[in-house]
Amino acid sequence: MLDLSLPWWGWLLMGAGLVGFIAMLVVSIRRNQGVKRSLFASPYTLWMIIFTVLPVILIGYYAFTDMNGNFTLDNFRNFWDSNYESNKVIMQAMGEAGAAYVSRGTVNVDTLVYSLWMAFKCTAICLIAGYPAALFMADRNMKLGPTLVVLFIIPMWMNFLLRTIAWMSLLEDSGLINSFLRKLGFDGVQLMYNSNAVLLGMVYNFLPFMVFPIYTVLNKMDFRLSEAAADLGCNSWQTLYKVVMPLSIPGVISGITMVFMPSVTTFFIPRMLGGGNTMMFGDLIESKFLVEGNWNVGSALSLIMMVLILISLSILRKADPNGEGGGIA
Amino acid sequence: MMEQEHLIDLKDISKDFDGTTVLNHINLYVRKKEFITLLGPSGCGKTTTLRIIGGFEYPTTGTVYFEGKDITSLPPYKRRVNTVFQKYALFPHLNVQDNIAFGLKIAKTPRDEIKKRVDRMLDLVNLNGYGKRKVDQLSGGQQQRIAIARALVNEPEVLLLDEPLGALDLKLRKEMQLELKSMQQRLGITFIYVTHDQEEALTMSDTVVVMNDGKILQIGDPKRIYDEPANAFVADFIGESNILRGTMVHDELVHFSGFDFPCVDSGFGDNAPVDVVIRPEDIMIVGEDIGQIRGVIKSVLFKGVHYEMMVDCGETTFKVHSTIMQPQGSHVGLTIVPYNIHIMKPMAEEAHADA
Numbered sequence: 001m002l003d004l005s006l007p008w009w010g011w012l013l014m015g016a017g018l019v020g021f022i023a024m025l026v027v028s029i030r031r032n033q034g035v036k037r038s039l040f041a042s043p044y045t046l047w048m049i050i051f052t053v054l055p056v057i058l059i060g061y062y063a064f065t066d067m068n069g070n071f072t073l074d075n076f077r078n079f080w081d082s083n084y085e086s087n088k089v090i091m092q093a094m095g096e097a098g099a100a101y102v103s104r105g106t107v108n109v110d111t112l113v114y115s116l117w118m119a120f121k122c123t124a125i126c127l128i129a130g131y132p133a134a135l136f137m138a139d140r141n142m143k144l145g146p147t148l149v150v151l152f153i154i155p156m157w158m159n160f161l162l163r164t165i166a167w168m169s170l171l172e173d174s175g176l177i178n179s180f181l182r183k184l185g186f187d188g189v190q191l192m193y194n195s196n197a198v199l200l201g202m203v204y205n206f207l208p209f210m211v212f213p214i215y216t217v218l219n220k221m222d223f224r225l226s227e228a229a230a231d232l233g234c235n236s237w238q239t240l241y242k243v244v245m246p247l248s249i250p251g252v253i254s255g256i257t258m259v260f261m262p263s264v265t266t267f268f269i270p271r272m273l274g275g276g277n278t279m280m281f282g283d284l285i286e287s288k289f290l291v292e293g294n295w296n297v298g299s300a301l302s303l304i305m306m307v308l309i310l311i312s313l314s315i316l317r318k319a320d321p322n323g324e325g326g327g328i329a
Numbered sequence: 330m331m332e333q334e335h336l337i338d339l340k341d342i343s344k345d346f347d348g349t350t351v352l353n354h355i356n357l358y359v360r361k362k363e364f365i366t367l368l369g370p371s372g373c374g375k376t377t378t379l380r381i382i383g384g385f386e387y388p389t390t391g392t393v394y395f396e397g398k399d400i401t402s403l404p405p406y407k408r409r410v411n412t413v414f415q416k417y418a419l420f421p422h423l424n425v426q427d428n429i430a431f432g433l434k435i436a437k438t439p440r441d442e443i444k445k446r447v448d449r450m451l452d453l454v455n456l457n458g459y460g461k462r463k464v465d466q467l468s469g470g471q472q473q474r475i476a477i478a479r480a481l482v483n484e485p486e487v488l489l490l491d492e493p494l495g496a497l498d499l500k501l502r503k504e505m506q507l508e509l510k511s512m513q514q515r516l517g518i519t520f521i522y523v524t525h526d527q528e529e530a531l532t533m534s535d536t537v538v539v540m541n542d543g544k545i546l547q548i549g550d551p552k553r554i555y556d557e558p559a560n561a562f563v564a565d566f567i568g569e570s571n572i573l574r575g576t577m578v579h580d581e582l583v584h585f586s587g588f589d590f591p592c593v594d595s596g597f598g599d600n601a602p603v604d605v606v607i608r609p610e611d612i613m614i615v616g617e618d619i620g621q622i623r624g625v626i627k628s629v630l631f632k633g634v635h636y637e638m639m640v641d642c643g644e645t646t647f648k649v650h651s652t653i654m655q656p657q658g659s660h661v662g663l664t665i666v667p668y669n670i671h672i673m674k675p676m677a678e679e680a681h682a683d684a
Contacts, residue, residue, distance in 0.1 A: 224418035227385050230405040231412045232432035232483065242435075246422045 009050075017043035056306075062299035075300035079108045108284065108301065115281035116308070118195065119263035122202040123210075126259045127252065129203075130210035134251075135244075137211070138218035149215070152208050160205060164272050167201055168192065171273070193275035201269040206262060210255040217251030218244070253316055261309055281305055335394075336361045336487065336519055337382060342391035344377055344543075351377050352388070353543040359487070359521060360536075364513050366522045368530040369540035370566070375523045376415075376491055378540070382521060383412050383489050395486075411480035412489040416496065417472045419464045425451075425475055426460035432483040450478040453512070470501045477509075487519045494529065506532050527567045531555060539563050560673050564606040571612075571647050574675070575605040583672055586645040588622050590665060594672035604673045609637070609650040611669035620662015626655045 006014075020042030066072045137148045155163060170176050171191040178188040191197060225247070229239040267282030281301070288298030337359040344352040352374045359365050367375035380386040381393060384405035393401045400408060411432070419428050429450055433443045451457050454474035464472065473493060480488055490509075494502045510533045513520045524530055530537050531551040539547045539554065539562075547559040558564035561572045575585030580595030585605050597603055617623055624642035635650045640663060647663060655661055 222416075222418060224414050224416065225420060227405070228412070228414055228418040228420070229431075230385075231383060231410075232479070233406045233435040235404070235406055238435060242431075243420060243422075247420075 013043055013047055016046045059299040059302050059306075062295050063303045064300075066296060075296045076304075078297050079300060079304060111279050111284050112281050112304070112308075114278070115264055118199060118202065118280060119260050121199060122206060122263045123256055123260045125199070125203050126207050126210035127256065130207055130255065131214055131248075131252070134211050134214035134218055134248075135240075137215050138221075140223055152211055156208055161268065163205060164201055164269055167197075167204065168272055171197055171200075192273055193277050195274065195278045197273040198270045198278055198280075201273040202263055202266060205269065206259045209258040209262075213254035213258065214248055214251040217248045221247055249319065253319060257313060257316060260312065264305065264309060334360050336363075336396060337521075338392075338394035338397075339378070339381070340392045340394065342378070342381060342388045342393070344374070344381065344386065345389045351543050352381075355391070355543075355545055357538060357545060357548070359519060362517050362519055363535050364510065364520045364522065364533055365536045365538065366524060366530040366534040367538050367540060368524060368527060368566075370525055373540040374543040375525075375540050379412075379489050379491055379521060379523050382487070383410055384408050409486040410489060411483050411485040411487075412491065413476045413480050413493045415491045415493070417476040419472055419475055419479070421464055423464070424460070425456070425462050425464060425467070428464060428475055429479045429482050431479060436483070446482050450482045453481070454478045469496050470505070473497060473505065477512075481512075481516070481518070485518065487521060488513075490520060490522045492524055493522075494524075494526075502529070509533065531567070539566065541566075558606060558671065558673070561604040561606060561676050564671065564673075569609050569648065569650075571605075571607045571609065571645075573605045573607075573645055575603050575672075577601045577603055577672070581667075583670060586622060586642055586647075590621060590670055591667045592670040592672060593668045594670075597672065597674070602675055604675050606671040606673065607647075607665060607669060609648040610635070611665060612640075612647055612649045613664045613666075614638075614640075614649060614651055614653070614655055615662045615664050617660045617662045619664075621664050623660065623662055626657050626659050626661060629654060629657050 023042075063075055064071055064073070066074060133148070133152075136142055137145045137152075139145060142148075158166075168175070172178070173188055173190070173192070175191070177191060182188055221244070225243055226239050229243045234242060265282045266280060267286050270278050270280045270283055285298050285301045285305070288294050288301060292298075335358040339355055339357040342352055342355040342357075343350065355374075355378060357378070367378055369375050377386060381388050384400075384403060384407075387402060391401075392399055395408070395410075420431065423431065426447055429447045430443050433446060438446075447460065451460060454477060456471060456474055456478070459467070459471070459475075464475070467475065473496075476493070493509075494505050497505060506529055509520070522530075522533065531554070534551055537547075537549060537551050537554045538545055539559075541562055547554060547563050549557075554563065555567055558567060558570075564570045565572055573585045575583050577594075577597040577599065578584050578589055579599045580597075581592055583590050583592045583594075583603065583605060614620075622642050624640040624647065627639045627641045627646065630637040631654075632650075635652050636654045638649045638651065638655060640647045640649050640661065642663065649663070
């Protein structure tokens with residue numbers, strides 16, 4: 001027998017949708033006028049309120065209270081000063097790298113800076129590698145274009161965790177690359193458990209999110225504009241930077257947004273490919289919540305990261321006044 | 330001597346797209362300061378011809394000469410040719426002024442010179458003071474003018490225009506036709522114009538090139554094309570006409586619609602099958618008893634300047650244009666002056682001969 005049971009929130013969401021739909025019908029019949037479109041959004045709005053807005057409010061609440069529910073700014077002070085007891089626990093668990101943090105006393109800030117720096121590098125690599133890829137894919141003279149699009153999509157059919165673990169079997173000491181090198185008579189190379197391996201994993205996982213927004217914009221672009229540029233004296237390079245690039249900015253901005261945000265908050269990749277030697281801000285938050293059970297400090301850290309992301313998104317949006325990219329700030 | 334006058338020469342140009350022949354051994358020359366129009370139905374190869382001249386397509390076979398030099402494989406940016414694109418292709422990220430200045434900036438023209446020439450162009454296309462506007466704030470007609478200004482500001486030898494007036498309404502189109510023509514005469518630039526609108530072609534051009542199925546059917550000045558179409562296709566495409574199957578009885582006498590008509594053509598051979606083309610305005614409606622053939626008015630349509638009447642003559646129905654209305658159902662006679670009967674080789678036979 002087919003199991004048709006749903007979790008409670010599934011019934012809730014569907015119920016809300018149904019209520020919204022009936023309300024819409026009633027209203028439109030009563031007023032004898034056009035359907036109010038906003039009513040279609042009611043289930044989604046409800047979903048957003050319960051699972052996005054409320055949690056954010058809760059994070060805010062936890063961030064500014066202590067274990068007993070009293071107002072405090074201690075959680076933020078904890079962010080600056082790592083000599084809090086709770087931080088020492090993590091740093092000890094990190095071994096040597098942790099000891100270095102202890103001596104500097106700024107594990108949280110360091111981790112944040114490191115995360116931002118890694119996210120920046122990842123975004124930059126994705127942009128520089130992804131833009132030409134998108135250009136090739138969108139070039140109407142390239143017969144390979146559609147094939148490339150499919151090749152980019154196929155890895156995304158696989159689970160994100162699986163893809164990362166697959167990289168491990170490539171990079172680890174007894175992995176494919178190293179055993180191949182040894183067969184050729186070379187020494188093995190330490191490929192995993194460093195920040196470059198983490199970066200590789202991030203770029204690999206997030207590259208499609210850079211390529212596709214740019215590809216979509218380029219693909220929609222009227223090819224006659226390039227022809228017009230050539231007609232007016234532009235060679236291929238001039239056409240690229242005078243016409244194609246400026247017109248693809250909305251795609252670039254969505255791409256940057258879609259790569260930068262998950263890069264900053266990523267936590268699985270560093271643990272797998274970095275092997276705990278490198279910690280990113282996402283890992284830190286995760287360990288506050290799940291390892292230490294300190295929701296207050298974890299919330300404070302989340303809040304700090306949210307604010308940073310909002311700031312960087314609003315800076316990005318300045319470059320794209322039409323607002324096709326982003327969608328959050 | 331004639332060769333020197335030729336600005337552009339297309340020699341034996343063919344173009345295949347994925348095995349489909351779009352242009353089939355075209356030969357064409359364009360003279361300096363000429364307004365030449367490539368005219369034909371969609372898919373006839375006129376736009377492809379223009380794009381080959383512009384450098385956006387390369388011919389499969391054949392050579393393109395510009396002032397005697399082979400430019401067949403020269404990229405567009407090295408050609409002294411500018412194009413007005415079908416849907417204008419204005420740069421949406423630049424304002425009007427920067428759109429017009431685009432080519433000059435690429436050519437590294439000094440700033441004050443650019444400003445002077447852009448202003449002069451805005452003046453020429455009657456859009457003074459629009460320089461700072463965004464392109465998408467302009468109407469179709471205004472965008473059209475900017476596209477022309479953007480091309481003309483580079484002072485090209487040749488301006489290529491790909492159905493530039495297609496998106497405009499009738500009145501604006503007529504205005505722009507006159508404007509383009511006078512601009513061309515004032516500036517002394519060669520215009521190569523592509524359109525499917527026969528009236529536009531006849532109004533503006535010095536030379537009309539009628540194309541169909543990747544071939545050139547006829548080249549000539551508008552009057553010649555209209556008055557002496559080379560075959561039934563041209564006759565049908567240019568203006569309205571009655572096209573009938575007929576037989577040459579002997580020279581200067583043709584049989585169609587069940588009667589013999591005197592005509593002025595000869596040399597087809599006795600009893601040869603021919604196509605007969607008669608313009609609707611060349612058929613005169615006369616009294617029932619004095620016409621060459623008799624007929625009944627089947628329908629009457631008011632067309633503004635004239636009435637269009639369908640006259641049923643038994644074997645054939647003639648389309649007749651006249652300023653005098655005959656009531657529906659009335660019996661009339663029709664008369665056709667010999668030199669208004671155009672005799673041409675039948676299309677099917679011609680196609681057969683070519684193959």
